[in-house]
Amino acid sequence: MPQIIECVPNFSEGRDRAVIEKLVAAVKSVPDVRFLHQTSDEDHNRTVLTFAGEPSPVVEAAFRAIKVASERIDLSRHEGQHPFVGAADVVPLVPIQNVTMQACAEYAHVLGRRVASDLNLPVFLYEEAFTRADCRNLADIRKGGYEGLNQRMQADPPFTPDYGPNQLGPAGAVVIGARDFLIAFNIFLQTDDVTIAKAIASRIRERDGGLPKVKALGLLVDGRAQVSMNLTDYRVTPPHVVVDAVTRLAHEIGVEVAESELIGLMPEAAILAAAQQALGLPQLLPDRILENALRSDTDS
């Protein structure tokens, strides 16, 4: 089986179609990279691309997209709901098949060095590619957004990048790392009161004593309050458990939930877990899906 890694870069542009198309084209310009998904959000003003393949072409595609972002996205004119520090804001590499996390962390360093040397951008390495404890958590790097990072980089002692200049230009910094697969999952509330989303987010997230492996923010998106989440280990807290918890907390406050939103992809196991609960089945394994059974190479 070939080695497969996934890359899910987040770019600080969700409105300008011409720029978004160029980001996509940069990824697709690399042979042997499988382009999997694209989400652009005008309120977040953010585009998330998902692509996968063997490590070398995936790293090449990530570099080309970062290059386009650094040339086309000017953060001095950026407005959007989502915190950001870079034009190519966050670039995680994810082990999918036959690759260790350690190998992904090394690819993150390879990519980071090239971004610093060829594009002259500051690069911070996060999560499993971290070199310093204060960079492990993405939120710590991104604290205060572009302005906050800029001030900390100029402070004494300065908060210095792993690679590249200790200075932010209009393309900002690039946060590159290696992490486990995560599910980006948002729940809209039937209210425009963002303080309710923030209150639910703080009840739900692990950092404040909520559900394990859940990160959450309250945002105002498209005129509606939204609980915006990353589920960093769906085996520990799957998305349907999060939906139940957010619904319960919203009802306590007297607010209804509207629809959910999935960014990118979800592993089959998380979908099966949700269906298992909805159907009241004690277990629902992949071999019970007709299409899987027909595709399976092993008779049993």
Added chain:
Amino acid sequence: MPQIIECVPNFSEGRDRAVIEKLVAAVKSVPDVRFLHQTSDEDHNRTVLTFAGEPSPVVEAAFRAIKVASERIDLSRHEGQHPFVGAADVVPLVPIQNVTMQACAEYAHVLGRRVASDLNLPVFLYEEAFTRADCRNLADIRKGGYEGLNQRMQADPPFTPDYGPNQLGPAGAVVIGARDFLIAFNIFLQTDDVTIAKAIASRIRERDGGLPKVKALGLLVDGRAQVSMNLTDYRVTPPHVVVDAVTRLAHEIGVEVAESELIGLMPEAAILAAAQQALGLPQLLPDRILENALRSDTDS
């Protein structure tokens, strides 16, 4: 793409492991048949096998299993909750890929003629393989079970099989047919009062004005009341809708539902529909499943 049909024979034996193993072995003895699933239930005293492949080997495997059933299962000693008329009770052929329903009906006739001539068993053809209106519906053939069918076959005028002798022996009759894919789905109630399961079944099934494309019976299984269902078009009434309806009716009566049970396989679309509801997503398509996206041959 090759032609693929599925066969889901129901045998009137769910207790004797030796017999069940011989049924499975008969199916697996045919090369190029993919054995997909097996469910044996001691209370129903019934085994359901699921296998698929190109039509000729699937028909051959069905014949071999029917032969084993006719030799090893003696209905004069059969006890079980589920209605039955034969050792190999019902043998549906289901078009899966690149095969018409009409072709499946013709394979049902081919199999029926061979069962009649080689095993000397009466064969009734049902659903899309029917030759007479009073055989189209399986329930009409199986009315009164083995004894009821026996009496009707001896009545004047007699209810005669499509092929084979007009007489039931210890292996009974075989009902062979062609039909669309169905989901066999049961819901246990937290009560041993079978009249509650029967009441819910009659509210839920299409025949009595309930949900379209739903057949339902109330049974006592493993000491618990069970609503036993066939969902004959999951695109019209998917399983999660049935679970919601049964749960609501049970609550009206003051009974809780226990767990559900899936017999055989479920199409991916039905699982995605259940997950979509549980997760509150407006849409959840197969291309959002990570494993599918990685497997896909088309970049988009």
